[in-house]
Amino acid sequence: MPQRIDLITPEAARTLDGLFAARVQHTPDAVAYQNFDEATGQWKSFTWWETERLIARWQAALAAESLEPGDRVAIMMRNSIWWVIFDQAAMGLGLVTVPLYTSDRPENIAYIVQDSGARVLFFEDQETWDGFRSVVGQLGGLIRAVSLNPLRGKHSDVRLTSIDAWVPAEAASVKRINNDGGKLASIIYTSGTTGRPKGVMLSHSNLLGNCYSTTQCFDVYQDDVFLSFLPLSHSLERTCGYYGTVMSGSQVAFARSVPLLGEDLLSIKPTVLISVPRIYERVHAAISQKLAEGPPFRRKLFELAISVGWARFEYQQKRGPWRVSFLLWPILKRLVASKVMARLGGRLRAATCGGAALSPEIARIFIGLGLPVIQGYGLTETSPVVSTNRIEDNVPASIGKTIPGVDVKIGDKEALLVKGPNVMLGYWNNPDATRAMFTEDGWFNTGDTARYDSDERLYITGRLKEIIVLSNGEKMPPVDMEAAIQRDLLFGQVMLIGEGKPYLAAFVVLDPGQWEKLASEHGLNAASQTVLRSEQVEEIVLERISAQIHAFPGYAQIRRAAVLPETLTIENGLLTPTMKVRREKVLEAYQSDFDRLYAGH
Secondary structure, eight states: OOOOOOOOOHHHHOSHHHHHHHHHHHSTTSEEEEEEETTTTEEEEEEHHHHHHHHHHHHHHHHTTTOOTTOEEEEEOOSSHHHHHHHHHHHHTTOEEEEOOTTSOHHHHHHHHHHHTEEEEEESOHHHHHTTGGGGGGOTTOSEEEESSOOOSOOSOTTEEEHHHHSOSOOOSOOOOOOOTTSEEEEEEEOOTTSSOEEEEEEHHHHHHHHHHHHTTSOOOTTOEEEEOSOTTSHHIIIIIIIHHHHHTOEEEEOSOSTTHHHHHHHHOOSEEEEOHHHHHHHHHHHHHHHHHSOHHHHHHHHHHHHHHHHHHHHHTTSSOOOGGGGGHHHHIIIIIHHHHHHTTSOOOEEEEOSSOOOHHHHHHHHHTTOOEEEEEEOGGGSSEEEEOBTTBOOTTSOOEEOTTOEEEEOGGGEEEEESTTSOSEETTOHHHHHHTBOTTSOEEEEEEEEEOTTSOEEEEEESSOOEEOTTSOEEOHHHHHHHHTTSTTEEEEEEEOTTSSSEEEEEEEOHHHHHHHHHHTTOOTTOHHHHTSHHHHHHHHHHHHHHOTTSOTTOOEEEEEEOSSOOOTTTTSBOTTSOBOHHHHHHHTHHHHHHHTTTO
């Protein structure tokens, strides 16, 4: 049985780079990271001490750039040990790291680099830099742009270099010049109500305290192995899957990519996963497809295993009775559950899920198969964890109980309010937006509505503002995007959809005059409902939509669209008297279109 050893407290660490230093001192020869080496086709291990030596070299390169404590540096990288090394090297010099999504649009990256005042940009490869051609004029604040992989040919931009040329072969010990946990550690940009992202300012203490509090709710051992695939630019992965594993001394393997996740699970055999609902949905979809293609008996056996497994879980949680059917579990485990768990590596003891709500049906399936799925709740602004279920007290429909040190209360209009050492310092360069998020007595308003049950568990019941949360945890205020799309006169009305789904889609009503003109240009019959629902028209609509939303974050891509046959009006019950769209009524009226846009997802 693995035992927790050497958990480093925030008081001992003081800062995030101090946390890493303490870990190196306590377990220098333990394996810290596994990174896949493309050149050899093998996984390469790095101890804590070896990683420290790499940090020293990268820090020497950063120190040569004449940066001052408090300056910002940006990371636009896939998950890897190099992400960690750059982050630690920067923080040791008192620099502030700004994580960027590798899938984001160049326009959005340029905005974040400009807004944060980033001085150095660390990115993946030549293709990434080539993608900045249209916005290179907006990157004037950068003094250095460093590619992890070698660059091709000659470059006229003197700021551009690669790691091989930038990092010295040797360096002295790592510098750690900041001992103040209250100082700014990172600016993490999250979508805002104006379509432009807002920079969430988090201190060392914000993140350290949140890490430590989560370890009080879920035991993490030095023997644990995490497979890191949720982007490190995502606050859940960064806090719990990166800083949290340094705190506990656990090992982290960096997945190559989501498409190769199945292979990596079999190779690494992780004991803990941190994810958003989309990954569990993918596994569930694969299982469902295989069952649909197989004999009916196999499906019946699977359903029986889930039923018995879920009943056992309820019994173990002291919410259900013992049943005679439990005697079948050893057989069902061997024939069904163990085979599914083997596809996940065979060693998982728990899986956490955050960022968005996991459907009760999918949670029931995994829990029924014997994998405890632990759901929680948080926001980037809260570092991010506010509450979580526990292994021994797990109600999948809830978001659990608050973590130690964090207080919540239900405010006006059932708003979920939060106070604690995990709450952000504010939004970067945006005092008005900061003030808008806090009540007069200092509580942070999450924008979600919630309720308690009799055991003080929390349940999210809705949102104060219209926000779509995709299954990967990304949040998008639809009203702003809808207004942007309607700048094109083709669109009379627009309603974004995608709650709990892997991508955004749109219901649109076309302006009759504009549609007739467009149909004529393409040789289409404007009066035909069949034409309106055709793939050709959908492609035209999506192209026009994309032209209007280029300034929004990269994940705010609308991948499907349905043209509705009638205008939304007060008379047909799809608009309120104040001309606001009744979103639930529209979804009810056009459920078949919704299902078509998300078929297979």
